[in-house]
Amino acid sequence: MAVVTAPKPSEELISIDKTLDQLNTITLRIARSNPAEGHETTYSEFKVPVKKWTTVLEAILYVKQNLDHAVAVRYSCRQASCGSCGMKINGKPSLACYTKVSELHSNVITVEPMNNFPIIRDLAVDFKQLISNHKKMKPFIIREDSEVTPESKEFIQTPQDVEKYLQFSYCIKCGLCNAACPTMATDTSFIGPQGLAQAYRYVADNRDKGKEDRLKIVDDSHGIWRCHFAGSCSHVCPKGVDPAMAIQLLRGYLLGFQK
Amino acid sequence: MAERLSNREGIKGMANPTRYGIERVAYWLQRLTGLGLLAYLIGHIFETSTIVHGKVAWDKMLEFTQTPQGHIILTLVIGMCVFHTANGIRVMLGHGGIGVGKPGQPEYPYKAASLNYKQRLCIWVSIGLAALAMMYGASVLFGD
């Protein structure tokens, strides 16, 4: 019987492996609050063992499993696909599953709920406004012949046509852009970079015929004109959606630079 | 209470120019210089209105404004004006979708095309031009 044995790793590889495997301990500060119950924000500190590849979400889950089961956090896919675990990590909106502890270069990590979203409890925030603004943008293809009939033909798009909107369709609705936006910081009626970028995603799609409808919706006193191209939304976007670009291109239609 | 529940960053967050790169600093400077220039415009219209009261009133106003402090304020106004203009043109073109890059397939590490080097360069050029104009203005005002 043939026995397959793995080749022996070199001394160098063993030493790298040992370095990677070394446990380090960090202090994880978690913001705790329950506004509905009138509880003010306090910070709970936990000592968490981490490795080089440990993500902030894994550190929080370590706390939940071993130190305090009551920490409220929303998460699902653990791979930056679902957009559930957005939070403020050391003051900056980030996805907890997409941020490694080692890249923060700090032994103390503070996690807080995202700004500009109402807090449900601890790190979990309410997405009602984001979803409602997203819906206002009519996030679907609008055209009269969209019903499938026996005579229907497929919508043909060239790769160039697809490229015009593809990157904006990668939005996972994590809300980081809205948390970083300076207008969202004070303007409760602003649509926000997420909604505006999604409006452009459909306007730029050559199958869509709802451009005029969407331009009317965003041309409001708390619409697209309240974006001042500070770029913070694109700075924090974990998927490369670049909402700032989408908003400026959308505004180009209203200013007559785009047809 | 409502503000606390909505967890908005508020004015403090809006006016904080750190954390999000030079573009956020430019946004903050644009607002600040805009407010400063509006205040100057109101003051300037008020100070020049003294001319309708004759030479004595005009000279009295000059005596009050043509001081080292007045010159420092005017130097700052020159800087604010140049920055607000240069950065304003950048922002205006950006608002029309010019210079913000082209949509494409995003690739890791997902650097935003709209925050490109041209935009950053324009911001630094605006700051540089404002500094140069301030130096020139100061040399004219404080010269002789």
Place this chain on the structure above:
Amino acid sequence: MRESIIMKIHYGTALGAVVLVAVHILMRMTQNFDQSLQYQNVIANYHFLPYALMLEAILILLSVHGFNGLRVILLELKQGSSYEKIVNYGSIASMAILIAYGSRTILMAGMGIS
């Protein structure tokens, strides 16, 4: 008025003001700065009709641009229909007052009324 029209006016006034303010500043540079502020020289400027008209244009452009900019900032700071109405009408009133006050100076100095 639609917000897009207001913002087009905002951009237009900005561009117009840039050109005219540049001329206004360059006029100060045609002579020594202190000299250019002498009473007779300033009055001569006001008496020169094209220059007086340019000052009036700058006054209108900058008042509209400046107070609309302030309106935008104030609208973003706080929301509510009555607050927004006050901000909108307040900025229009401020524009009108500033333009009227500045025009009075240009008119009186230009016509030699003092």
